[in-house]
Amino acid sequence: MAGTRSHIEVAAPSSGAGDSQSGRQFFQERLGIFGLCNCILSFGFIPLRIAGEIWLDPNKTIVGLAAGPSMVVHLLASVSTGVIWLLTKRITMSSGILQILDAAGMVGVGTLYAAMGGMLTGGGSLIVNEPRVAMFTATLAVSQTVIFRAVAVPSPPRRTAILTSVSVMPLIAADIITLRGIAPGSASAVAPMFATAWAVLTIITCTVTSSVIYGLRREAQLGKRLGQYTLDDKIGEGAMGVVYRASHAMLRRPTAIKLLAAGRSGAVDLQRFEREVQLTATLTHPNTVAIYDYGRTPDGSLYYAMEFLDGINLEDLVRRYGPQPSGRVIHILRQVCRALAEAHALGLIHRDIKPANVILTTRGGEADFAKVVDFGLVKRLVAAVPTDVTVTADGQTVLAGTPLYFAPEAITSADGVDARSDLYSLGAVGYYLVTGQPLFEAKTIVALCAHHLNTTPIFPSVRLGRPIDTVLEAVLMQTLAKTPAERPAGALAMEEALSLSAAANEWTSDDAERWWTEYGAAARQRSIPSGDTSAVTVEVDLATR
Known part of the structure; x- marks a missing residue:
């Protein structure tokens, strides 16, 4: 043919x-x-x-x-x-x-x-x-x-x-x-x-x-070798750098290498990238990406090596396969909650939870294993100086994040961001998984931020046009509350609430195995990132809001 x-x-x-x-x-x-x-x-x-x-x-x-x-x-x-x-x-x-x-x-x-x-x-x-x-x-x-x-x-x-x-x-x-x-x-x-x-x-x-x-x-x-690692294909980009597939010269295991992106060589960028790897390396939860190594290239660029995740991120999952069943959504969200719970307990906020930063893969024979990646915007709550803001050369203050998943307080007050901001973003991710559509849609980033601040979300079941698990819907709507005090007290509280759903046990290991057997090969084919800027990490000028 x-x-x-x-x-x-x-x-x-x-x-x-x-x-x-x-x-x-x-x-x-x-x-x-x-x-x-x-x-x-x-x-x-x-x-x-x-x-x-x-x-x-x-x-x-x-x-x-x-x-x-x-x-x-x-x-x-x-x-x-x-x-x-x-x-x-x-x-x-x-x-x-x-x-x-x-x-x-x-x-x-x-x-x-x-x-x-x-x-x-x-x-x-x-x-x-x-x-x-x-x-x-x-x-x-x-x-x-x-x-x-x-x-x-x-x-x-x-x-x-x-x-x-x-x-x-x-x-x-x-x-x-x-x-x-x-x-x-x-x-x-x-x-x-x-x-x-x-x-x-x-x-x-x-x-x-x-x-x-x-x-x-x-x-x-x-020239594509970094120490014991040899770079192969480019597989993605994060808030701070470019990610390549790589392999270790001796161990021969698949590895992902993240390099500080070209054009991000200023003191603030170097400090943020270095903070990302150092703070991520303190996390040991199985649902958090593991860091292997860290160093500098001969020309001084920073990089770090992490486990290679051969799977599909949640953004591609919904784009290719549509809205997901309640049982599977709960299964995924509970894993992310557990990963965030460890980070929050250490005083770390991810600040860029979005579908593209949660990857489903297979680990230890367990299918549908969720991994949280890209801590490029991580903030330490106990920091003496807020680390989620950047002051530009002309004195303007900007906030980094992904507009589709901004928590309201991330827009109004840089100092107001805490662990419950991650829960808002995770709620927006769950909303996307179950409905196949983002929480809010707008033509501009400013209009999108206005929705996060002022618009009450449509119930997922209404948006989808059919019933979903009532407990899941209630938890999602709670996490999407405009004020942090109305949201679950923490990631473990959200995980526990989800566990009480009758649908929590509907997505079994056999269901996961069948899905990966049928769709796994195609799912692992990485897609080209969309041109939707609202799903991309950006910096928003706080001074002009």
Whole structure:
């Protein structure tokens, strides 16, 4: 079917681009670029050859020239590189298959161009009517192909030297065969010597080019190493940094590395990032992401390593699979409550509880295991100076957070934020889970904040259009009270209230296992973050409210 990629699996030796998935993919993409560009260049010379022959001899026809042996071979060489491009576009190949395709294409094209040069000699061509000119034309075609391949396709220098040598051998052989009958005194008699010298120069050029480019790529890969960790794909962004998947050189366990985001190198940002990792590292609850390591890159950027969570965040869960049943919502919220209870007991407020910061995964054989992540805006209640505000260069005060999940007091008073502010945000998360819609919707952040301050939420069952568990609904509405005093006294109180629901035991471990068996593979495919700025952590100017 058009546009479908099949998959070939073959045991393969180490490829020039590495055996990792990203290295194999890069190798395949670059091989495809080589095939496409070389095909276009090769085809581009065909009309030039035909136009030149007709200009010299108007009696010749396009059909007659196109049917000539050398032109047919030229077409075959052009088509063969086009086939390389087509295969790399339609089929996902292993490193071994890609190496075979690379080698076969190079040697095949070199042989065809060499044959083309031999056929041009004595073939009636008015442009290349001398043997040495015919073979020089073929030499240029082969040289252009192998040099472009050295530039486009990542390959160790040794492999490039071998492939280039094998590719130019048919050309040298064709030179010798074509010119062996030439009289010793003629100028063409030295053509094989010059062809050999040109071939050696081409091999050296390709090898040096490949060495430089391949070395630069290797340096770039090494530059993605932080101590014992090697960075792989970017998997997300938080309030303070960018998160990459990584692996430890010795332990070989999947790890997530968070780097301080580019452009956040000021003293306040460094202090906040450092506070994030230090405070998160004090948390040991199973439902809180675990911190492994912390350090600085060679250029001074801060980073920390944490457990890699191969699952789905709650924002993507609802976006892909819709509103969740009451039993599952209670199961998730109770886990988050327990994680927050530990943090609150230590005097820490998360301040950015939102669906994207709660990830469902599998841990210790338990499915639907919730993990709270991204403590980038964490505040210590006992701090002498409020840490949830930032003073800008022009003296303005800004508050960081996510507008869809702002607690009212976070908007009106930076000093009024406490543990119950996290509960408000968690209530908004529960509302989103059970209804499939955010608590409030507005066109601007200012209007959204006004809703948090003044608008009474619509009951979830009304918003959903069908009944939900009454206890869950009551707890959610209580946590969404405008004043902190009307909310549950703490995270454990909220967790206990949820446990009293008849639906608390409806979502069983068997239900979780069935869901992950059916949807787990697709759920673990990370989606592209939405462009909805109301769901993104922002800084709000308190002075202009």
